[in-house]
Amino acid sequence: MILNEKSVAEIKARMARYPSKKSVILPALTVAYRQAGHLNDNLYHEISEITGIPSVDIAAAATFYTMFPKHEVGKYLIQVCHNISCALLGADSLIEYLESKLGIKKGETTEDKVFTLISVECLGSCTTAPMMQINDEYYENLTREKVDKILEELRNKA
Amino acid sequence: METKILTKYVDDPNQVKIDTFMERDGYKAWKKVLTEMTPDQVIDEVKKSGIRGRGGAGFPAGMKWSFIPKNSPKPRYLVCNADESEPGTCKDRVLMENDPHSIIEGMAIASFAINCHLAFIYIRGEFALCAKRMEAAMEEARQKGILGKNIFGTGYDLDMIVHTGGGAYICGEETGLLNSLEGERGNARIRPPFPAIEGLYACPTIVNNVETLACVPHVINNGAEWYSAMGTEKSKGTKMFSLSGHIKNPGNYEVLLGTPLSVLINDLGGGMLDGHKLKAIIPGGSSTPFLLPDQIDTPLDYESIAAAGSMLGSGAVIVISDKTCMVWVLERLIHFYRHESCGLCTPCREGTGWLEQMISRIERGEGKPGDLEKIEDVCGNILGRTVCPLGDAAVMPIQSALKLFRDEWAYHIEHGKCMVKTQFEFK
Numbered sequence: 374m375i376l377n378e379k380s381v382a383e384i385k386a387r388m389a390r391y392p393s394k395k396s397v398i399l400p401a402l403t404v405a406y407r408q409a410g411h412l413n414d415n416l417y418h419e420i421s422e423i424t425g426i427p428s429v430d431i432a433a434a435a436t437f438y439t440m441f442p443k444h445e446v447g448k449y450l451i452q453v454c455h456n457i458s459c460a461l462l463g464a465d466s467l468i469e470y471l472e473s474k475l476g477i478k479k480g481e482t483t484e485d486k487v488f489t490l491i492s493v494e495c496l497g498s499c500t501t502a503p504m505m506q507i508n509d510e511y512y513e514n515l516t517r518e519k520v521d522k523i524l525e526e527l528r529n530k531a
Numbered sequence: 532m533e534t535k536i537l538t539k540y541v542d543d544p545n546q547v548k549i550d551t552f553m554e555r556d557g558y559k560a561w562k563k564v565l566t567e568m569t570p571d572q573v574i575d576e577v578k579k580s581g582i583r584g585r586g587g588a589g590f591p592a593g594m595k596w597s598f599i600p601k602n603s604p605k606p607r608y609l610v611c612n613a614d615e616s617e618p619g620t621c622k623d624r625v626l627m628e629n630d631p632h633s634i635i636e637g638m639a640i641a642s643f644a645i646n647c648h649l650a651f652i653y654i655r656g657e658f659a660l661c662a663k664r665m666e667a668a669m670e671e672a673r674q675k676g677i678l679g680k681n682i683f684g685t686g687y688d689l690d691m692i693v694h695t696g697g698g699a700y701i702c703g704e705e706t707g708l709l710n711s712l713e714g715e716r717g718n719a720r721i722r723p724p725f726p727a728i729e730g731l732y733a734c735p736t737i738v739n740n741v742e743t744l745a746c747v748p749h750v751i752n753n754g755a756e757w758y759s760a761m762g763t764e765k766s767k768g769t770k771m772f773s774l775s776g777h778i779k780n781p782g783n784y785e786v787l788l789g790t791p792l793s794v795l796i797n798d799l800g801g802g803m804l805d806g807h808k809l810k811a812i813i814p815g816g817s818s819t820p821f822l823l824p825d826q827i828d829t830p831l832d833y834e835s836i837a838a839a840g841s842m843l844g845s846g847a848v849i850v851i852s853d854k855t856c857m858v859w860v861l862e863r864l865i866h867f868y869r870h871e872s873c874g875l876c877t878p879c880r881e882g883t884g885w886l887e888q889m890i891s892r893i894e895r896g897e898g899k900p901g902d903l904e905k906i907e908d909v910c911g912n913i914l915g916r917t918v919c920p921l922g923d924a925a926v927m928p929i930q931s932a933l934k935l936f937r938d939e940w941a942y943h944i945e946h947g948k949c950m951v952k953t954q955f956e957f958k
Contacts, residue, residue: 395714437716438697440656456618458775463957495618499775500782509659516958
C-alpha cells in the first residue's frame with residue numbers, strides 16, 4: 374500500500390460528499406499525487422480498492438490530465454510557464470537559466486533527485502510574469518536573483 | 532479611474548475572514564433573498580441588472596438562470612466555473628484568494644434562484660491556494676449557519692463542494708467541466724441538450740463564472756437600476772481586466788465597461804515598457820483576434836470590441852511590443868491549443884497538430900511557398916466544425932495574424948528568419 378491512512382481517510386471523506394461516487398476520481402488523484410509525487414498503475418488500483426470504482430475508469434481520467442506526473446519526478450517539480458504572457462517577458466531565457474543552474478535539460482531530473490524541470494502551459498499568473506510553480510507554490514515576478522535564492526533555499530531543505 | 536466594486540477589499544488580508552466580510556455587509560444579500568424574495572424575483576432582478584457572463588461568452592446571466600425547467604423532478608445544480616485557464620487571464624484568482632466569501636454569497640443566491648441545494652466550485656488544480664481559501668471560507672460559513680441546514684431559520688438547505696481540476700484548458704468549457712466533475716475525461720459534450728436541461732449528473736445545471744457570481748450580491752443589495760446605470764447601453768457594470776505583456780504596471784484592474792482601452796493600457800498600466808512601442812493588443816484572452824495601435828481608443832465593452840473585429844472574452848488584455856515576431860507569438864499559441872485539444876473532434880485534434888507543424892516550420896526558417904494558403908485552408912476546416920469552441924479559439928488568432936501581419940509571415944518564408952528578432956530576457 375502506497376497511500377497512507379491520512380490519504381485514504383481524505384479520499385473516503387471526499388467521496389461521501391458527492392451525489393455520485395465517481396466524482397471523487399479527480400480529488401482522489403490529487404490526494405494520491407500530493408502524497409506520492411506522481412501517479413502510476415499501483416495507485417490507480419489502490420484508489421479503486423478504496424472507492425470501489427473500476428481502476429480502468431481511474432486510469433482513463435488520470436491519463437487525460439497533464440497536471441499529474443505519470444513517472445517519478447524530483448522532490449521539487451519546477452514547472453515554468455512558457456505561454457504567451459510569460460514568454461513575452463522572457464520565459465525561454467528563464468528556462469535556459471534554470472537549465473544551466475541545475476545542470477539538466479528541460480524534462481530531466483537532477484542526479485540527486487531533488488529537482489525536475491519542465492515547462493507548462495498558462496498557470497493563470499499572467500500579470501506577474503515570468504513565473505514558475507514548484508510543487509504547490511507559485512513563484513512570481515522572477516529575476517535571476519530571486520531564482521538563485523529560491524533554488525538555494527529548496528536545496529538546503531531537501 | 533478604477534471602479535472597485537468586486538475588488539474593493541481585495542488588498543485587505545482580513546477580508547478572507549467571515550467576521551470582517553460580514554462587517555462590510557457580507558451575506559446581507561443572501562439573507563435578504565432567503566427571507567424577503569422569491570426565486571423568480573431574484574432572477575428578474577439579475578435579468579434587469581443586465582449582468583453578462585464574465586467567463587468569455589458574455590451571455591446574460593439572468594436569462595441563463597431562467598432556462599432551468601420549473602417542473603423538473605430532478606435535483607438542480609449550480610457550478611461556479613473557476614477553471615480560469617484562458618491564457619492571459621488571472622482575475623478570478625484575485626477574488627478566490629482575497630475575497631472568497633463574496634463568491635460563496637454569489638453562488639448561494641444563484642442556487643436559491645434555481646432551487647439548488649448542492650453547489651460546486653470547480654477550481655483549476657494548480658490554484659492550490661484558491662482551493663484552500665474557498666474551503667476554509669465555506670467551513671466558516673457552515674459554522675455560522677450561513678450554509679448548511681435550515682439557513683436563517685427559513686428551512687432552506689444549501690451546501691457547497693470545492694472540486695479541483697487536473698490542469699486541462701478544455702475543462703473551462705462548461706460541458707468539459709461537467710464531464711470532469713463527474714470523474715470522466717474532460718471531453719466536451721454535444722449540445723443540445725444544454726446544461727440547463729441536462730447538465731451535471733444529467734440534471735438541470737447552471738454554470739457561471741466566478742466574476743459573474745461575485746457581481747450578484749451587489750445587484751441584490753443595491754438594486755438592478757444601480758447596477759445597470761453603470762457601463763454602456765448593452766454592457767452593464769464593471770469588469771475585471773488582467774493586463775499583461777510589455778507593460779509598465781501589469782495587474783488586474785476593475786473598470787466600468789466602456790472604458791477606453793487606452794485608459795487601461797496607458798493610465799492604469801503606465802504605458803509600454805521603456806524602449807518598446809505598441810505593436811498589437813490581444814483584448815480578451817489568447818483566443819481573441821488582435822487589435823492594432825490605432826484601435827487603442829476602442830471602448831472596452833462587448834459591442835465595441837466586436838465592432839473593432841475582436842472579442843472582449845475573459846478580459847485578458849495582452850500587450851505586445853514592436854520587438855516581437857508575430858510568427859513566434861503564433862507558434863506559442865498554437866502549441867498551447869494543440870496541447871489542450873481534448874481529441875474528440877477530428878478537425879481540432881488533427882488540425883491543431885498540422886497548424887503547429889507548419890507554423891513551427893516557418894518559425895524555424897524552413898517555410899515553403901504555399902504554406903500560408905495551406906494554413907488558411909486548415910483554419911477554415913476547423914472553424915465552426917467542432918463540438919466546442921476550442922477549435923475556433925485556436926484558429927481565430929492565426930487568421931487574425933495572417934491578415935494583419937502578413938508581411939512578417941512572408942518575410943519568414945522568403946528569408947528563413949524573423950523580420951523582427953524576438954529577444955526578451957528575464958532580468
